[in-house]
Amino acid sequence: MPTVVEIPQWRGSSSPTAPRLVEGAARLAAMIPGAEHVRVETGGTLAETADRVRRALPPDGFVVTVGGDCGVELEPVTAALRRHGDRLNLVWFDAHGDMNSPETSPSGAFHGMILRTLQGEGPADLVRSPALRPDQIALAGTRALDPAEADYIRRAGIGDLSTVDEDAVLYVHVDLDVLDGITSVGYPEPGGLSPERLTEAVAALAARHEIIGLGITEYAPCDPRDEEMLRRLVPELVRLCAGSGPWQIERRAVNAWPARYTEERGGWLLRHTPGVHRRRSNSALPLFGARADIPAMEAFYAEPALPAIVQVSPAEQHADLDALLAARGYAREARTLVMTADTATVLTAADDQLDDQTGDRAGVEVVHDQARWAALFEAVHGHADDMPVIQRITSKAVLLAKGVAGLGLAVAEDGWTGLFCMATHPGHRREGVARAVVAAAARWSDEQGAPRLYLQVEEDNLPARALYEGLGFTASHGYHYRVRGE
Known part of the structure; x- marks a missing residue:
């Protein structure tokens, strides 16, 4: 607002x-x-x-x-x-x-x-x-x-x-x-x-x-x-x-999480990634300033017999489109908040909190070797299903891993670093793992000359939101998905 x-x-x-x-x-x-x-x-x-x-x-x-x-x-x-x-x-x-x-x-x-x-x-x-x-x-x-x-x-x-x-x-x-x-x-x-x-x-x-x-x-x-x-x-x-700020974040997020097939058609960025089930990899994103043609989008996904999924983002800019999709029977799913912060703010907050808790600043490894990433995802997430997407990232990216306790993926482009795949192993909850990973991502971002950070968090994940807010993140915009019913 x-x-x-x-x-x-x-x-x-x-x-x-x-x-x-x-x-x-x-x-x-x-x-x-x-x-x-x-x-x-x-x-x-x-x-x-x-x-x-x-x-x-x-x-x-x-x-x-x-x-x-x-x-x-x-x-x-x-x-x-x-x-x-x-x-x-x-x-x-x-x-x-x-x-x-x-x-x-x-x-x-x-x-x-x-x-x-x-x-x-x-x-x-x-x-x-x-x-x-x-x-x-x-x-x-x-x-x-x-x-x-x-x-x-x-x-x-x-x-x-x-x-x-x-x-x-x-x-x-x-x-x-x-x-x-x-x-x-x-x-x-x-x-x-x-x-x-x-x-x-x-x-x-x-x-x-x-x-x-x-x-x-x-x-x-x-x-x-x-x-x-x-x-x-x-x-x-x-x-x-x-709306320009949210759109610039979403534009970078598209590059940071690249779909296998993309096409601009009828006011949409249309995405499809075989073998990957994340909605972001298989959904339509309305383009900034364009009028989104719903039948054109539906025709794209009908051809390979895929479900029509729309990422309504930023939600605040597409109220009319959202209402049209709802009237056509599209159900709303996965309400998500996009949060941003200055890199310097996160570094200061993280250092202060680690000082208060006598935490370990050196416990997070910056993993450049992508050959190791799949095993780390398997250890923390329990799967490595996202690797087909991650291997297509062309922007500068690193994996930040605190052993097998937790990890996050950082992708830098044009002054911004996006944090993706944040996860803590169930056996290491409440040990400050996520805080340490975000702090390490902020340090890496600063080294890349990227003064701004963004991440996505599910709207109802209150503990994660509290963590990020404590590190200086504030809400930029929201998005959700509309999925066409059978």
Whole structure:
């Protein structure tokens, strides 16, 4: 569930309509259903408001910042930069450059300096650390620049959507004046994006990147037609951006657990693995942003006379599909929670807990030799049925084994490490085996340069969830399977 942080700041704007931004922030917040809502009261100065925003921001989870003028992005973007560092790219959808400094600004308004301030050049009481590098910024829809801004953008090498780093995580900012024809903004500019083009651009970003935050600003209500348009646009932007993180995890999980046969058809990734009985190896996954054609999926599985199984993931993004499958007689099975954590958080928590329990840090072996894996799976799981899948993994993978007491499989790809096949032998329960294996996986992940971890746990497995939560994992999203009845 996203958190909406409403910041009714207007003193950063020089527009005569700026006081309307207070009402605009409230209306934008109300357009986002199913979200937690935090309203930040503005202070007597922009710096005081920024301090209040910093204290109000949640420590994790997906945050939608609604303003207010563009200056409300100061603390949310800085918080994202502190967490993600060099991996963060800021995508700035805005008719204007917002690249003036106090020395070059014609108006002296902070909302025209926010991007320069985020780079470390702004009003002294509003400059934050760390600062964005110019190559971490991409402008989109920009068409009205002051001469000094245009010169700075050229000299600094500020890019556009084509220059976004392939492996970057994104913060997306939308100043509503990026839209063509909108009048409910302080400084409308002709020649902007249509709502459909803006949605398409954000959807394309969300399909390729994890979007970790979204800001929507500068709504000064004055035209009911704008309100009607935004009631459609805003929830869709939130849905796309909030769904990007779960989709990036699922995309990596598909590669980490490869099916023998895969095909993209009718909005699905269709998977089949002969001789392997796990649902993940033999199920259809709806593709991000695509309309899933149920008859096309059923035809794929009917041809080899296989049961039609759908992994509804992330469940929060596919409520309509889930309802359609239920109406067609598909039963729900295996409700599962996907949890994520920062590698550094898990390492700190695991070390603290091992210190408290005088545990053994050195008892987990990193097994690179795949010739040994089947015997270890047999010893702990009682079978090695998953080896036909595991042997097809092309990403970097290791088995982490605490003797024959327990094990887990770690697979790293593009900054993430997935943990699979976690198991403890029944004779070694309550000995801290799983905790030690997860800690070893976090250490290995850190060595691979992968700062994030993910794993799946059955929703009703409360002891396992408690263990993972104690190590710093939090819920990302849920999924379940729909299985067609006879």
